[in-house]
Amino acid sequence: MSRILGIETSCDETAAAIVVDGRHVESNVVASQDDVHRETGGVVPEIASRLHLRAIRPVVTRALEEAGRDWGDLDLVAVTHGPGLAGALLVGLNTAKALSYARGLPLLGVNHLEGHVYANWLVDQVEPRFPLVCLIVSGGHSDLVLMREHGEYARLGRTLDDAAGEAFDKAARMMGLGYPGGPAVQQAAEGGDPSRYTLPRAWLRPSWDFSFSGLKTAVLRTVREAGDGLVVADLAASFQEAVVDVLATKTIEAARDNGAQAIALAGGVAANLPLRARIQQLSAQELGDVPVLIPPVRLCTDNAAMIAAAAHFRFAEGATSPLDLDVFPVLPIA
Numbered sequence: 001m002s003r004i005l006g007i008e009t010s011c012d013e014t015a016a017a018i019v020v021d022g023r024h025v026e027s028n029v030v031a032s033q034d035d036v037h038r039e040t041g042g043v044v045p046e047i048a049s050r051l052h053l054r055a056i057r058p059v060v061t062r063a064l065e066e067a068g069r070d071w072g073d074l075d076l077v078a079v080t081h082g083p084g085l086a087g088a089l090l091v092g093l094n095t096a097k098a099l100s101y102a103r104g105l106p107l108l109g110v111n112h113l114e115g116h117v118y119a120n121w122l123v124d125q126v127e128p129r130f131p132l133v134c135l136i137v138s139g140g141h142s143d144l145v146l147m148r149e150h151g152e153y154a155r156l157g158r159t160l161d162d163a164a165g166e167a168f169d170k171a172a173r174m175m176g177l178g179y180p181g182g183p184a185v186q187q188a189a190e191g192g193d194p195s196r197y198t199l200p201r202a203w204l205r206p207s208w209d210f211s212f213s214g215l216k217t218a219v220l221r222t223v224r225e226a227g228d229g230l231v232v233a234d235l236a237a238s239f240q241e242a243v244v245d246v247l248a249t250k251t252i253e254a255a256r257d258n259g260a261q262a263i264a265l266a267g268g269v270a271a272n273l274p275l276r277a278r279i280q281q282l283s284a285q286e287l288g289d290v291p292v293l294i295p296p297v298r299l300c301t302d303n304a305a306m307i308a309a310a311a312h313f314r315f316a317e318g319a320t321s322p323l324d325l326d327v328f329p330v331l332p333i334a
């Protein structure tokens with residue numbers, strides 16, 4: 001049995017959670033900085049670090065309180081050490097080191113992207129089976145990954161330019177929608193006509209890579225050309241459909257070509273309802289009974305329960321990190 005404290009500060013959520021055996025969430029506390037970053041329309045790294053510094057101790061204390069646990073109940077302190085914003089990661093990592101040293105608990109650094117994948121172990125759904133194809137789509141990453149075993153990843157494809165979430169955020173800004181852009185675009189697109197504006201899709205076959213910069217430019221051009229005649233709901237719907245089309249279709253093709261026993265979604269963009277629906281629909285059509293695993297929305301966006309879950313499977317194999325562990329702002333999953 002393992003009871004793990006997870007800590008996550010890689011971007012703009014300060015989070016701490018307690019998870020048992022990589023599957024059972026005892027507490028999952030997330031302090032979001034969205035309200036502050038909304039004013040600047042994006043994350044200002046230095047401000048993010050300062051807000052993490054202010055929030056981290058109360059957030060960790062609350063995670064223990066909500067779980068009804070004490071330090072003596074814990075087996076490990078797990079913390080995101082990359083990828084992410086250096087200054088933001090440092091707050092979580094230094095807090096984790098201090099707690100590990102002071103409380104005599106081992107420390108383990110976790111890759112944030114691996115954390116996103118393990119959100120799929122935190123829900124009562126079918127036990128994920130290998131090999132598994134996982135689409136990790138967040139504000140900083142768009143990776144298509146083949147997972148052969150716990151902790152064993154091969155990257156099939158990645159974005160060549162913007163991440164999917166970044167494309168949502170930038171398109172939202174161009175359309176005058178709020179921050180973060182993903183939920184704002186999804187909401188604006190409801191009832192919009194996705195066929196009103198014709199937008200490009202970068203298929204990049206036969207690779208499993210993605211590209212969203214052409215789409216972004218097309219949105220900008222559409223906004224400029226339409227002027228006052230722009231129908232935001234229709235452009236939001238057209239944009240969302242272009243992104244969902246490529247992500248869903250390529251994920252299904254990758255699953256089929258790699259003999260996947262399961263498909264998993266991960267990362268903030270996996271919160272997108274049309275994306276979830278399309279992948280499920282395509283999978284049922286093309287792959288029959290291969291299960292599609294999708295974490296609930298609150299576990300798709302950044303949280304620390306997913307970090308504790310990923311840590312469990314590595315800790316079970318004996319992995320721990322030294323106290324001189326450093327942050328890695330760039331840290332691929334494979």
Ligand code: KG4
Nearest residue numbers: 138139140165182183268269271272301302
């Ligand atoms: O995983 P995450 O919380 O943070 C990173 O690791 O980047 O992902 C945040 C990204 C943002 O770009 C946000 O716009 C996007 O996820 N996102 C969405 C939705 N909810 C969040 N994108 C599309 N549809 C959504 N419903």
Ligand code: ZN
Nearest residue numbers: 138267268302
């Ligand atoms: Zn993330």
